[in-house]
Amino acid sequence: MESESTESARPTEPARPTEPAVTTCYRHPKVESHVRCTRCDRYICPDCMREAAVGHQCVECVKEGARSIRQARTAFGGRISTVPVVTYLLIALNVLAYVGEVVRPAIVDRFEMLGAALTGPDGGHYVWQAQYSYDFHPEGVVDGEWYRMLTGAFLHLPPTEGTFGILHIVMNMVSLWNLGRVVEAQLGRIRFVTLYLLSALGGSVLVLVIAPYTPTLGASGAIFGLGAAYYVMARRLGADMSAVNRFMAGLLLWLLVSAGLTSWQGHLGGLLAGGVVTLAYAYAPRDRRALVQAAACAALLALLVITAVGRVSELTSGAA
Structure with missing residues (x-):
């Protein structure tokens, strides 16, 4: 009869409780964190938490989500902005x-x-003549000073x-304060500054065509362009047109009244240029609005140039 061999039972040690692993924020490795981003599932600390519809999201996921959301636009394609930054900047420059x-x-x-x-030769200014003696020198746009066509719109x-x-x-x-805030809010910053500069340039071009020998200055041409824009936009939006x-x-x-005191050519040029630009802004087809608007502005710029x-x-050839 075989005897069964039994091993002496060894006392077992009680199981030690496992310490939980310390989790840290993925952006701040030294900061302990126990909250996960509901979008990417990474741990985030309180500084990196952003409130979400459910739970919290990290900074990167919030930015990524914002990029995927379609930005609200005005009826003319501009981004909605509550602060007329360009208007403030233009006033400051003036x-x-x-x-x-x-x-000076x-x-x-x-x-x-x-x-x-x-x-x-005495430093004085004289009326333009295409033929002049060697001791006289041309000045103005005819001498290549093309910048005057815009810088004049910032002087008074x-x-x-x-x-x-x-x-x-x-x-x-x-x-500019009264009109700029309204027009910029509807057009957005890029379209607004384009309108302003093309209106100023339009005023200078008409001065060059009709009254090239008369020095002019002032933001009136650009402001008349804003006035035309205000009118066109109101009609496009179906506003009450009485006011x-x-x-x-x-x-x-x-x-008309100021024609004898100011440069009516600059006023009229700005008014016409601003009206043309805003008509393109207002009635461009929605499906290719940005392209048509940019093309219209480029075409007007080319025409003015x-x-x-x-x-x-x-003028230089003596034809006028």
Whole structure:
């Protein structure tokens, strides 16, 4: 009879409780975290948590989600913005330029809009002639100073000169403040600044065509362009036109009344350019709106440049 061998039973040690692994934030490895992002499942610390519809998300997932959401647009394709940054910036630039004029008056002669003139040996300014003696020098756009067509729109009459003096910049900046905030809110920043600059350029081109020998300055051309934009946008949006029509009638009346005191050519050029640009903004087909709007602005810019170059060619050749 075989005997069964039994091993002596060894005492077993009690199982030690396993310590939980320490989890840390994926962006801040030294910070302990026990919350996961509901989107990517990574651990996040309180500094990296962002409230979500369910739970919390990390910073990167929130940014990625924002990119995938379609941004709201205005009826003209611009991004919705509650702060008229461009309007503020334009006013600031005009005011800074005005301060520069007061400190250094020579800025006006150097940067105002001037199509064609002559500088004499005595430093004086003389009426343009295509044929001039060697001791005279051309100045203005005919001498390649094309920048004047935009810089003149940021200058205004010095405090003690002209009919209006300091009221020139005050009236223009008040108008820019009132119109700019409305137009920029509807167009968005990029479209608004494009409208403003093309309107200013349109005013300078008409001055160059009709009154090339007369120095002009002021933001009025660009502001008249904003006025035209305000009218076109109101019609496109189906607004109550009674107040808008009164505004437009007042704008046109000022264009006529001020013709003997200001550059009506700059006002009219800005009005026409602003109207053309805003018509393109307002009535471009929705499915290819951005492309049509950009093409219309580029076409207007090309037309203005060609017109200006042709007029300068006429002046230098003595045709006008």
